[in-house]
Amino acid sequence: MYTEYPTTRKEAKELKSPYYFTGLPCKHGHIALRKLKGTCMECQKIEWQETNAKRALLPKSEASKKAGKKYYEANKEVVKLRALSRKPEDIIKYRKTWKAANPDLVIANSKHRRTKHKQATPKWLTQEHKTAIKQFYLDAMLVSKVTGVPYAVDHIVPLRGELVSGLHVPWNLAVITREENSKKSNKINLQS
Secondary structure (H helix, E strand, C coil): CCCCCCCCHHHHHHHCCCEECCCCCCCCCCCCCEECCCCEHHHHHHHHHHHHHHHHHCCCCHHHHHHHHHHHHHCHHHHHHHHHCCCHHHHHHHHHHHHHHCHHHHHHHHHHHHHHHHHHCCCCCCHHHHHHHHHHHHHHHHHHHHHCCCEEEEECCCCCCCCCCCCCCHHHEEEEEHHHHHHHCCCCCCCC
Protein backbone atom coordinates (compact mmCIF):
# COMPACT_ATOMS: atom_id res chain seq x y z
CA MET A 1 0.00 0.00 0.00
CA TYR A 2 2.66 2.57 1.04
CA THR A 3 5.67 0.62 -0.28
CA GLU A 4 7.40 3.74 -1.62
CA TYR A 5 7.85 5.13 1.93
CA PRO A 6 10.58 4.21 4.44
CA THR A 7 9.47 1.78 7.16
CA THR A 8 11.12 3.45 10.16
CA ARG A 9 11.56 6.98 11.43
CA LYS A 10 15.36 6.61 11.38
CA GLU A 11 15.24 5.52 7.73
CA ALA A 12 12.96 8.49 6.90
CA LYS A 13 15.44 10.91 8.52
CA GLU A 14 18.34 9.42 6.53
CA LEU A 15 16.39 9.62 3.25
CA LYS A 16 15.03 13.09 4.17
CA SER A 17 11.48 11.84 3.61
CA PRO A 18 8.73 13.77 5.42
CA TYR A 19 6.74 10.54 5.95
CA TYR A 20 7.26 6.89 6.82
CA PHE A 21 4.98 3.84 7.07
CA THR A 22 5.46 1.15 9.71
CA GLY A 23 2.38 -0.92 8.93
CA LEU A 24 1.57 -0.95 12.67
CA PRO A 25 -1.41 0.78 14.28
CA CYS A 26 -0.93 4.05 16.19
CA LYS A 27 -2.18 4.40 19.78
CA HIS A 28 -5.68 5.10 18.38
CA GLY A 29 -5.63 2.06 16.10
CA HIS A 30 -5.02 3.78 12.72
CA ILE A 31 -2.74 2.09 10.22
CA ALA A 32 -1.60 5.12 8.24
CA LEU A 33 1.37 7.21 7.17
CA ARG A 34 3.28 8.95 9.92
CA LYS A 35 5.03 12.29 9.80
CA LEU A 36 8.73 12.43 10.57
CA LYS A 37 7.80 13.68 14.08
CA GLY A 38 5.89 10.41 14.58
CA THR A 39 2.40 11.88 14.22
CA CYS A 40 -0.17 9.55 12.63
CA MET A 41 -1.67 11.31 9.56
CA GLU A 42 -5.13 9.90 10.28
CA CYS A 43 -5.03 11.24 13.86
CA GLN A 44 -3.87 14.61 12.56
CA LYS A 45 -6.70 14.69 10.01
CA ILE A 46 -9.28 14.03 12.77
CA GLU A 47 -7.68 16.70 14.97
CA TRP A 48 -7.85 19.25 12.10
CA GLN A 49 -11.52 18.45 11.48
CA GLU A 50 -12.34 18.95 15.18
CA THR A 51 -10.38 22.22 15.28
CA ASN A 52 -12.08 23.51 12.13
CA ALA A 53 -15.52 22.60 13.52
CA LYS A 54 -14.75 24.55 16.74
CA ARG A 55 -13.35 27.47 14.74
CA ALA A 56 -16.48 27.61 12.57
CA LEU A 57 -18.55 28.33 15.70
CA LEU A 58 -16.45 31.38 16.60
CA PRO A 59 -17.36 34.83 15.22
CA LYS A 60 -15.12 36.02 12.40
CA SER A 61 -12.73 38.86 13.14
CA GLU A 62 -12.62 41.99 10.99
CA ALA A 63 -9.17 40.95 9.74
CA SER A 64 -10.55 37.55 8.71
CA LYS A 65 -13.48 39.16 6.87
CA LYS A 66 -11.10 41.56 5.12
CA ALA A 67 -8.81 38.68 4.11
CA GLY A 68 -11.82 36.75 2.76
CA LYS A 69 -12.92 39.72 0.64
CA LYS A 70 -9.36 40.22 -0.62
CA TYR A 71 -9.12 36.53 -1.57
CA TYR A 72 -12.48 36.69 -3.37
CA GLU A 73 -11.45 39.78 -5.36
CA ALA A 74 -8.19 38.11 -6.41
CA ASN A 75 -9.82 34.73 -7.23
CA LYS A 76 -13.38 35.58 -8.35
CA GLU A 77 -13.48 33.15 -11.28
CA VAL A 78 -12.11 30.20 -9.27
CA VAL A 79 -14.59 30.85 -6.44
CA LYS A 80 -17.50 31.09 -8.90
CA LEU A 81 -16.46 27.88 -10.71
CA ARG A 82 -16.16 26.07 -7.38
CA ALA A 83 -19.66 27.24 -6.42
CA LEU A 84 -21.11 26.14 -9.77
CA SER A 85 -19.51 22.69 -9.45
CA ARG A 86 -21.37 21.91 -6.21
CA LYS A 87 -24.05 19.24 -6.32
CA PRO A 88 -27.63 20.59 -6.17
CA GLU A 89 -28.43 18.42 -3.13
CA ASP A 90 -25.39 19.89 -1.30
CA ILE A 91 -26.61 23.41 -2.07
CA ILE A 92 -30.11 22.58 -0.80
CA LYS A 93 -28.66 21.01 2.36
CA TYR A 94 -26.47 24.09 2.96
CA ARG A 95 -29.42 26.48 2.49
CA LYS A 96 -31.61 24.48 4.89
CA THR A 97 -28.83 24.43 7.48
CA TRP A 98 -28.23 28.17 7.06
CA LYS A 99 -31.96 28.94 7.36
CA ALA A 100 -32.24 26.80 10.50
CA ALA A 101 -29.22 28.58 12.04
CA ASN A 102 -30.40 32.10 11.04
CA PRO A 103 -34.19 32.29 11.53
CA ASP A 104 -34.10 36.03 12.33
CA LEU A 105 -32.26 36.81 9.07
CA VAL A 106 -34.71 34.66 7.10
CA ILE A 107 -37.65 36.61 8.55
CA ALA A 108 -35.88 39.95 7.95
CA ASN A 109 -35.06 39.04 4.34
CA SER A 110 -38.66 37.95 3.70
CA LYS A 111 -40.05 41.16 5.19
CA HIS A 112 -37.58 43.22 3.18
CA ARG A 113 -38.55 41.42 -0.03
CA ARG A 114 -42.29 41.90 0.63
CA THR A 115 -41.71 45.58 1.41
CA LYS A 116 -39.67 46.01 -1.78
CA HIS A 117 -42.47 44.37 -3.83
CA LYS A 118 -45.04 46.63 -2.18
CA GLN A 119 -42.95 49.77 -2.78
CA ALA A 120 -42.29 48.76 -6.39
CA THR A 121 -46.00 48.21 -7.12
CA PRO A 122 -47.49 51.46 -8.46
CA LYS A 123 -50.80 52.63 -6.98
CA TRP A 124 -52.19 53.28 -10.48
CA LEU A 125 -52.25 49.54 -11.37
CA THR A 126 -55.71 48.38 -12.43
CA GLN A 127 -57.39 45.19 -11.25
CA GLU A 128 -56.55 43.64 -14.67
CA HIS A 129 -52.85 44.40 -14.08
CA LYS A 130 -52.99 42.81 -10.62
CA THR A 131 -54.72 39.75 -12.08
CA ALA A 132 -52.03 39.50 -14.78
CA ILE A 133 -49.31 39.60 -12.09
CA LYS A 134 -51.02 36.77 -10.17
CA GLN A 135 -51.25 34.80 -13.42
CA PHE A 136 -47.45 34.92 -13.82
CA TYR A 137 -47.05 33.29 -10.39
CA LEU A 138 -49.74 30.69 -11.19
CA ASP A 139 -48.04 29.94 -14.54
CA ALA A 140 -44.68 29.46 -12.81
CA MET A 141 -46.25 27.02 -10.33
CA LEU A 142 -48.04 25.13 -13.11
CA VAL A 143 -44.94 24.83 -15.33
CA SER A 144 -42.95 23.64 -12.28
CA LYS A 145 -45.53 20.90 -11.57
CA VAL A 146 -45.79 19.79 -15.21
CA THR A 147 -42.06 19.74 -16.02
CA GLY A 148 -40.69 18.86 -12.59
CA VAL A 149 -38.20 21.73 -13.02
CA PRO A 150 -38.59 24.60 -10.54
CA TYR A 151 -39.65 27.86 -12.23
CA ALA A 152 -39.82 31.37 -10.80
CA VAL A 153 -41.23 34.75 -11.73
CA ASP A 154 -38.39 37.04 -12.77
CA HIS A 155 -38.35 40.83 -12.80
CA ILE A 156 -36.75 41.73 -16.15
CA VAL A 157 -35.52 44.99 -14.63
CA PRO A 158 -34.82 43.87 -11.05
CA LEU A 159 -36.50 45.49 -8.07
CA ARG A 160 -33.12 45.80 -6.37
CA GLY A 161 -30.92 46.55 -9.38
CA GLU A 162 -27.33 47.75 -9.17
CA LEU A 163 -27.88 50.81 -11.37
CA VAL A 164 -31.63 51.01 -11.87
CA SER A 165 -34.65 49.42 -10.16
CA GLY A 166 -37.78 48.22 -11.96
CA LEU A 167 -41.44 48.12 -11.02
CA HIS A 168 -43.60 45.19 -9.97
CA VAL A 169 -45.84 45.39 -13.06
CA PRO A 170 -46.96 42.72 -15.58
CA TRP A 171 -44.74 43.98 -18.43
CA ASN A 172 -41.65 43.67 -16.21
CA LEU A 173 -42.30 39.99 -15.38
CA ALA A 174 -41.24 36.75 -17.05
CA VAL A 175 -41.43 33.07 -16.08
CA ILE A 176 -37.95 31.47 -16.16
CA THR A 177 -36.31 28.52 -14.43
CA ARG A 178 -35.26 29.08 -10.84
CA GLU A 179 -31.68 28.22 -11.84
CA GLU A 180 -31.65 30.94 -14.54
CA ASN A 181 -33.19 33.37 -12.04
CA SER A 182 -30.47 32.63 -9.48
CA LYS A 183 -27.71 33.07 -12.06
CA LYS A 184 -29.25 36.33 -13.24
CA SER A 185 -29.39 37.69 -9.68
CA ASN A 186 -30.10 41.43 -9.80
CA LYS A 187 -28.97 41.98 -13.40
CA ILE A 188 -31.25 43.25 -16.15
CA ASN A 189 -32.63 40.46 -18.35
CA LEU A 190 -33.50 41.93 -21.75
CA GLN A 191 -34.01 38.50 -23.38
CA SER A 192 -37.30 37.75 -21.59
